[in-house]
Amino acid sequence: MRRWLALLVAATTSLVLIALLVPMAxxxxxxxxxxxxxxxTAAAESVAVAVGTPDLALAVEQxxxxxxxxxxxxxxxxxxxxRSDAVRLAATGRSVTAEAxxxxxxxxxxxxxxGTAVIRVFVPDDELMRGVREAWLALLVLGLALVVLGIVLADRLALAVTRPVDGLAxxxxxxxxxxxxxxAEPGGPPEVRSVAMALNHLAGRIGDLLAAERESVADLSHRLRTPLTGLRLDAESLRDPEEAGRIQARVDALERAVSAVITEARRRSAGRGSCDAAAVVRERVRFWSVLAEDQGREVTVDLPDGPLPVAVGAEELAACVDALLGNVFAHTPEGASMSVRLQPQPSGVLLTVRDSGPGFEPALLERGISGGDSTGLGLDIARRTAESSGGGLTVSTPADGGAxxxxxxGAAP
Known part of the structure; x- marks a missing residue:
């Protein structure tokens, strides 16, 4: 916008100056x-006075x-x-000027x-144009200075419009x-201030809608937990152990799916936050270490001493870590070791979870979900958590085995 305004002012100023300076030139x-x-003419008339007198030659020399x-x-x-045609015309008694x-x-x-004498005074082009070129040059410099001044003023005025617009963007x-x-901070012309206030109102309205969504999610959670608990109790009361186990597995899968849906809805409705990744990961590893000790798993932890702020809320990051560690316990045999490493990167913080289990199936690596009986919800939650902060998720099977x-x-701003 600043460029277009500068060009517009330059064109307008140039047209005005041309209309003014050309006639002046x-x-x-x-x-x-x-x-x-x-x-x-005055010189010729001074000589004409001496025509017919002995002082004519002296008058011409002067x-x-x-x-x-x-x-x-x-x-x-x-x-x-x-003797040109103009001289012969003047000899008839007329005073004239002619090109030569x-x-x-x-x-x-x-x-x-x-008879009639004719006095001829020659005026060279240099005398006719004496001082004209200098005056034209002065007008040109003045015109250019006015154009530059107009562009500078237009740029300053354009900043008063573009700076608030950039802030809105x-x-x-x-x-x-x-x-x-x-x-947004309202500023600039009245129209831009009106847009800023409308944007602030829209942001507040979005916050209100998300708060209402969080309440709806909480209500949904309570409404679904109750029938799931009833189904679980009904499954446990069945006399056939095989049938009870099958229904119990279905109820567990349904509960995991419902939990994932509710967690994702809460994540979307919550505002983007930040937390200390080192503190959150350390606390969740300490929680899972109790189960790892019961199963005889060796846990290696490599966490920095200082804080590592990331653009993810503490609850969201905790859910991501729980999903990754839960996959290790669910899809690797007891006794399989695992390691958790957290290290800073130029673009953020890298969380690495590795185990010595059977690893991922090649076909499932391309889709970014885990193998076995997993629904892929754990890695999907981790992937969305990473992408919400501006990062990403990578799964692989190292050459020495495991997953x-x-x-x-992404780093916190």
Missing amino acids: LLIRAVAENGAMSRA VARPVTVFLPGGGTVGRPAG DGGREVLVSAQSPG RVSHRLAGGDLTAR RVEVLL
């Missing part, structure tokens, strides 16, 4: 020419410009010059005892990224 040229011709006097008998006094090679000639007729990007606390999951979390 022509006027300066006309004034210079008229001055030169007036001085030449004029500081080329003067020729054509006498009635055909003779000349002063600088030699040919290299300038103009002023012809004044004067009566003498022998940054706030809208923050809102799109999940930062619902972002607000490795790497979650890149």
Whole structure:
């Protein structure tokens, strides 16, 4: 916008200056020419007074410009010059001016005892244009200075419009990224201030809608937990152990799916937060270490001493870590070792969970979900958590066996 406004002002200023300076330049040229011709006419008239007197030659010499006097008998006094048509016309008693090679000639007729004499004063082009080029150059410099000044002023005025608009764009990007606390500062022209206030109102309305969604999710959680608990009790009361186990497994799968849906809904409705990744991972590893000790699993933990802030809320990151560690316990045999490593990266923080189990099936690696009886919800939760912070998820099977999951979390702003 600043460029277009600058071009518009430059074009408008240039048109105005052309309309003003071109006539002024022509006027300066006309004034210079008229001055030169007036001085030449005055010189010719001063010589005409001496026509017919013995002082004619002295009068011609005293004029500081080329003067020729054509006498009635055909003779000349002063600088030699040919008798042109204009000289013959002036000999009839008329004073005229005419174009000549290299300038103009002023012809004044004067009566003498022998007839009509013609005084010719030559005005060169240099004298006709004396001072005109300098004046034109001054006008050109003035015009360019005015154009530059207009562009600078237009740029300063454009900043008053573009700076608030850029601020609105940054706030809208923050809102799109999940930062619902972002607000625009009204400023600039009234129209831009109106847009800023409308954007702030929209952001507040989005926050209200998300709060209502969180309440609906909480209500949904309570409504679904009750019938699931009833189904679980009904399954446990069945007399056939095989049938009870089968129904119990279905209830467990349904409960995991419902929990994942509720967790995802809460994650979407919650505003984008931040937390100390080292503290959250350390606390969740400590929680799972009790179960690992019961199953005889060796747990290797590599966490930095200092804080590692990431652009993920503490509850969301805890759910991600629980999903990854839960997959290890669910899909590797008891006694299989695992390691958890957290290290800073230029673009964020890298969380690596590795185990010595059977690893991932090649076909499932391409889809980014785990194998076995897993529904893939655990890795899907981890992937969405990473992507919400600006990072990503990578799963692989190392050459020495096992499975490795790497979650890149974006750094907190």
